[in-house]
Amino acid sequence: MDTRARLHDEIAARREDLIALTQDLIRIPTLNPPGANYREICDYLDRRLLRAGFHTELIRAEGAIGDSDKHPRWNIVARREGEAPGQCVHFNSHIDVVEVGHGWTTDPFGGEVKDGRIYGRGACDMKGGLAASIIAAEAFIATCPDYAGTIEISGTADEESGGFGGVAYLAEKGYFARVQHVIIPEPLNKDRICLGHRGVWWAEVETKGEIAHGSMPFLGDCAVRHMGAVVAEMEDSLFPALAQKRTEMPVVPEGARQSTLNINSIHGGEPEQEVDYTGMPSACVPDRCRMVIDRRFLIEENIDEVQAEIHAVLERVREGRPGFDYEIKELFRVLPTMTERDAPVVSAVARAVESVMGREADYVVSPGTYDQKHIDRIGRLKNCIAYGPGVLDLAHKPDEWVGIEDMMQSAEVMALALHELLGG
Numbered sequence: 001m002d003t004r005a006r007l008h009d010e011i012a013a014r015r016e017d018l019i020a021l022t023q024d025l026i027r028i029p030t031l032n033p034p035g036a037n038y039r040e041i042c043d044y045l046d047r048r049l050l051r052a053g054f055h056t057e058l059i060r061a062e063g064a065i066g067d068s069d070k071h072p073r074w075n076i077v078a079r080r081e082g083e084a085p086g087q088c089v090h091f092n093s094h095i096d097v098v099e100v101g102h103g104w105t106t107d108p109f110g111g112e113v114k115d116g117r118i119y120g121r122g123a124c125d126m127k128g129g130l131a132a133s134i135i136a137a138e139a140f141i142a143t144c145p146d147y148a149g150t151i152e153i154s155g156t157a158d159e160e161s162g163g164f165g166g167v168a169y170l171a172e173k174g175y176f177a178r179v180q181h182v183i184i185p186e187p188l189n190k191d192r193i194c195l196g197h198r199g200v201w202w203a204e205v206e207t208k209g210e211i212a213h214g215s216m217p218f219l220g221d222c223a224v225r226h227m228g229a230v231v232a233e234m235e236d237s238l239f240p241a242l243a244q245k246r247t248e249m250p251v252v253p254e255g256a257r258q259s260t261l262n263i264n265s266i267h268g269g270e271p272e273q274e275v276d277y278t279g280m281p282s283a284c285v286p287d288r289c290r291m292v293i294d295r296r297f298l299i300e301e302n303i304d305e306v307q308a309e310i311h312a313v314l315e316r317v318r319e320g321r322p323g324f325d326y327e328i329k330e331l332f333r334v335l336p337t338m339t340e341r342d343a344p345v346v347s348a349v350a351r352a353v354e355s356v357m358g359r360e361a362d363y364v365v366s367p368g369t370y371d372q373k374h375i376d377r378i379g380r381l382k383n384c385i386a387y388g389p390g391v392l393d394l395a396h397k398p399d400e401w402v403g404i405e406d407m408m409q410s411a412e413v414m415a416l417a418l419h420e421l422l423g424g
């Protein structure tokens with residue numbers, strides 16, 4: 001029997017194990033925020049991966065954003081060396097899940113199996129992907145015990161809140177310096193290879209005014225009206241211009257294949273509701289108004305242009321409004337990243353998808369960022385993709401699920417990719 005068929009059988013024999021593993025992971029509620037039960041899930045993965053012959057290391061991201069004695073940021077890195085020296089393939093999954101929200105008809109931490117699906121918060125994003133990568137590695141080791149090189153599996157904290165206590169921390173500590181290939185089993189669908197993501201620039205724009213009695217607004221200067229002029233200028237000139245900026249990046253969904261801007265929030269004047277106060281507000285002209293913007297940009301744009309564009313909007317408003325004054329503050333930035341289609345990890349997974357699914361893989365780029373940004377920027381490793389089971393649109397929604405057949409097939413793809421990269 002050839003290796004391809006043996007890998008298939010090894011994975012088929014692990015179907016119940018894959019289901020149970022996914023259920024176990026879902027049943028540990030690793031909600032972030034606050035970052036609960038990271039140690040519990042790392043201990044669980046530790047036992048599992050030790051049994052599979054991995055050396056494991058539990059690493060707390062001490063001092064990282066979010067890390068505290070109450071909610072320590074635990075990560076696990078497991079490593080198994082083969083019979084001969086070779087390259088290192090690293091599977092990275094985040095262990096945190098987002099809040100449950102409303103509208104569930106199943107227990108979000110029950111791991112219920114129904115009609116070929118496993119339900120629960122994190123089922124597709126991304127405990128199903130983590131389970132599939134573990135099964136893939138175990139099946140590959142059973143089939144090719146004499147492989148050359150190293151397999152690593154990590155479970156990392158805080159992806160949903162920026163990854164600073166997870167992949168960013170590991171990258172800073174040099175964990176990716178010994179790695180050649182990274183596969184992140186995020187839910188991108190079993191036949192799609194995600195090459196990277198668009199860039200992000202978050203900024204806060206503040207308009208300034210002057211406080212006065214609300215019955216005589218002409219004695220003050222209303223910061224909210226100034227902000228209104230900013231929004232109007234964005235509608236007139238910025239949004240149409242962004243819609244014109246198309247990209248060669250294969251971003252999905254199609255609507256995100258351009259520059260976008262979201263106005264996350266606007267706050268001006270007194271808060272509408274104080275926690276311990278239910279009375280009327282006082283009559284004042286607001287002297288401050290703040291807007292948070294979320295600009296997503298393309299590999300064809302650079303961050304200086306993106307910033308200059310917002311400054312230009314504000315300067316145009318200034319020309320038309322006497323007394324207009326503003327401040328702008330950057331909150332967060334991530335540069336766009338896209339792995340080349342002929343990078344070794346991309347070709348290996350593409351060939352494996354074709355072999356398992358009988359059709360060519362689609363290449364996609366994510367509209368939002370994920371932990372690849374830290375592997376690229378801090379870890380200085382370009383040879384990285386996201387590939388895993390699950391439907392991206394279900395992530396963060398009620399009744400999130402992952403398909404068992406999808407997990408089986410993507411585990412087979414991952415095992416075949418290991419075979420191509422590590423031989424044996």
Ligand SMILES: [Zn+2]
Pocket residue numbers: 094125126159186187
């Ligand atoms: Zn995710």
